[in-house]
Amino acid sequence: MSNEHKEYLKKIKRKNIIIKSFQILIIIFIITIWQLAANKGLINTFISSSPKNIINTILKLYKDKLLFHHIGITFYEVLISFSLGTIFGITIASILWRYQLLYKIIDPYLTILNSMPKVSLGPIIIIIAGAGIKSIIIMALLISFIITIIDVHHYFKETEKNKIKLMKSFKATKRQIFIKLILPSNIKNLINVCKVNIGLTFIGVIMGEFLVSKSGIGYLIMYGSQIFNLNLVMTGIIILCIMASLMYYIIVILEKRINH
Amino acid sequence: MDILKIKNLRKIYHTKKRELLAVDNFSFNLKKGDFVAIVGPSGCGKSTILSVLSDLEKPSSGIIEYDKKLKFGYMLQDDGLFEWRTIYKNCILGLEVQKKLENEKYVNKLLKTYGLLDFKDSYPSNLSGGMRQRVALIRTLATKPDILLLDEPFSALDSQTRLAVSDDVYKIIKKENKSAIMVTHDISEAISMADKVIVLSKRPSIIKKIYDIKLDNKKNPIENRKDKNFAYYYDLIWKDIDYHV
Ligand SMILES: Nc1ncnc2c1ncn2[C@@H]1O[C@H](COP(=O)(O)OP(=O)(O)O)[C@@H](O)[C@H]1O
Ligand SMILES: [Mg+2]
Numbered sequence: 180m181s182n183e184h185k186e187y188l189k190k191i192k193r194k195n196i197i198i199k200s201f202q203i204l205i206i207i208f209i210i211t212i213w214q215l216a217a218n219k220g221l222i223n224t225f226i227s228s229s230p231k232n233i234i235n236t237i238l239k240l241y242k243d244k245l246l247f248h249h250i251g252i253t254f255y256e257v258l259i260s261f262s263l264g265t266i267f268g269i270t271i272a273s274i275l276w277r278y279q280l281l282y283k284i285i286d287p288y289l290t291i292l293n294s295m296p297k298v299s300l301g302p303i304i305i306i307i308a309g310a311g312i313k314s315i316i317i318m319a320l321l322i323s324f325i326i327t328i329i330d331v332h333h334y335f336k337e338t339e340k341n342k343i344k345l346m347k348s349f350k351a352t353k354r355q356i357f358i359k360l361i362l363p364s365n366i367k368n369l370i371n372v373c374k375v376n377i378g379l380t381f382i383g384v385i386m387g388e389f390l391v392s393k394s395g396i397g398y399l400i401m402y403g404s405q406i407f408n409l410n411l412v413m414t415g416i417i418i419l420c421i422m423a424s425l426m427y428y429i430i431v432i433l434e435k436r437i438n439h
Numbered sequence: 440m441d442i443l444k445i446k447n448l449r450k451i452y453h454t455k456k457r458e459l460l461a462v463d464n465f466s467f468n469l470k471k472g473d474f475v476a477i478v479g480p481s482g483c484g485k486s487t488i489l490s491v492l493s494d495l496e497k498p499s500s501g502i503i504e505y506d507k508k509l510k511f512g513y514m515l516q517d518d519g520l521f522e523w524r525t526i527y528k529n530c531i532l533g534l535e536v537q538k539k540l541e542n543e544k545y546v547n548k549l550l551k552t553y554g555l556l557d558f559k560d561s562y563p564s565n566l567s568g569g570m571r572q573r574v575a576l577i578r579t580l581a582t583k584p585d586i587l588l589l590d591e592p593f594s595a596l597d598s599q600t601r602l603a604v605s606d607d608v609y610k611i612i613k614k615e616n617k618s619a620i621m622v623t624h625d626i627s628e629a630i631s632m633a634d635k636v637i638v639l640s641k642r643p644s645i646i647k648k649i650y651d652i653k654l655d656n657k658k659n660p661i662e663n664r665k666d667k668n669f670a671y672y673y674d675l676i677w678k679d680i681d682y683h684v
Binding site for chain 1: 493494495511512513515516517519521522523524532533535536537582
């Protein structure tokens with residue numbers, strides 16, 4: 180490696196360190212200001228809580244053995260609805276790719292279902308599936324399911340025409356075209372769909388927990404607001420932030436694995 | 440010996456807005472071992488003829504006769520390599536589809552003969568345009584076709600590479616002793632490679648003329664361009680094609 184190149188790599192490294200440092204500084208800055216303002220009575224901690232109160236709340240939840248119980252429930256609901264929504268979505272998109280006529284028939288219904296706010300189905304879902312985890316999972320699943328079908332089908336349709344022609348010139352069956360071309364050429368797109376779905380499922384689960392639940396982070400937030408314990412609400416929100424970024428990173432790591 | 444007979448081929452495309460006569464009254468016989476070029480203005484129906492021959496499109500009418508044991512190999516303008524497959528895996532794609540993996544030995548031999556063995560486990564993105572085109576040819580040859588159908592196989596390459604790759608591909612086709620029909624809009628390419636040049640009119644394409652290319656000393660495409668009869672054919676064909684500015 181030439182010295183010039185070493186110098187260049189060093190420069191990039193230095194830049195990255197600066198970026199990371201600033202990112203960390205910003206969060207430390209916000210927490211410090213928040214706590215200082217609370218200490219000096221500049222903000223009303225009853226409404227805005229404070230870092231110290233939040234840590235105490237987390238510790239209390241932990242001691243009461245509730246912290247990981249709630250996180251676990253929410254995580255479980257997200258995982259189940261994410262998996263079901265993504266797997267069913269991709270499967271149905273594949274079927275619609277295979278049977279174009281079917282796609283043409285249900286296309287307008289997909290569009291309508293997609294643009295309809297899924298929360299409005301909440302009451303019906305609760306009546307059918309009961310006021311429990313099942314309803315939450317169905318609601319979260321519905322949110323990612325329809326858009327997955329539409330997006331994945333679109334990606335499949337957009338597969339390069341000349342490659343399809345090439346497969347056909349080898350007399351490939353539809354099934355072979357799907358397995359050897361459509362799926363592998365769309366891996367990147369499918370991962371992107373997963374990234375979006377994690378976020379959507381999270382929204383669905385929290386919404387579901389707001390409507391019906393006796394546990395989970397959404398429940399914690401709802402309960403906190405009902406008894407005017409804003410510390411609990413803030414704590415819930417912070418935990419959600421952490422969970423969402425963790426799940427996002429899991430996908431990113433998976434993505435890197437697949438790309439190598 | 441004629442291995443392929445095409446009589447009064449006609450192809451009409453039907454779309455919602457209109458019907459479009461792409462090829463009309465196309466008749467031609469292909470001799471074993473012949474290299475035939477089809478030239479004509481863009482959009483006149485050249486690709487359509489190859490699509491019909493390789494069974495990707497149904498002819499509207501006409502007769503196409505050949506021994507059903509004969510096989511066609513199709514090569515497109517874009518090399519169409521699958522980026523997620525290694526070079527080797529790309530070469531055996533057709534074999535996988537046709538469940539003929541016993542041909543793998545032949546693929547190895549082709550890779551070796553044509554200098555690609557070292558790149559077996561590389562991915563297409565690591566190869567130059569010319570090498571990619573060679574891989575595409577090996578992928579087509581792997582299924583052991585009798586007649587190669589080449590649809591503007593070099594038009595995605597820049598002009599210098601193009602000359603070298605056409606020379607390369609020509610030698611491979613001759614060495615493997617294949618018959619070939621090549622579509623191109625490049626007159627020089629057609630004259631320098633083919634034994635026969637079919638000139639098509641504007642759409643709906645009908646055959647304007649068929650030239651038997653007789654060069655004094657037929658060698659490879661690059662050398663052929665220096666032949667004194669080259670310019671003669673070029674001039675004739677250029678005048679036949681309805682190029683409009
Ligand atoms: N699948 C198709 N459906 C309708 N029209 C088509 C189709 N394929 C080609 N055409 C039309 O047929 C004509 C001939 O096309 P093509 O054979 O690709 O021409 P060339 O290869 O000579 O450029 C063009 O006008 C093109 O638009
Ligand atoms: Mg064409």
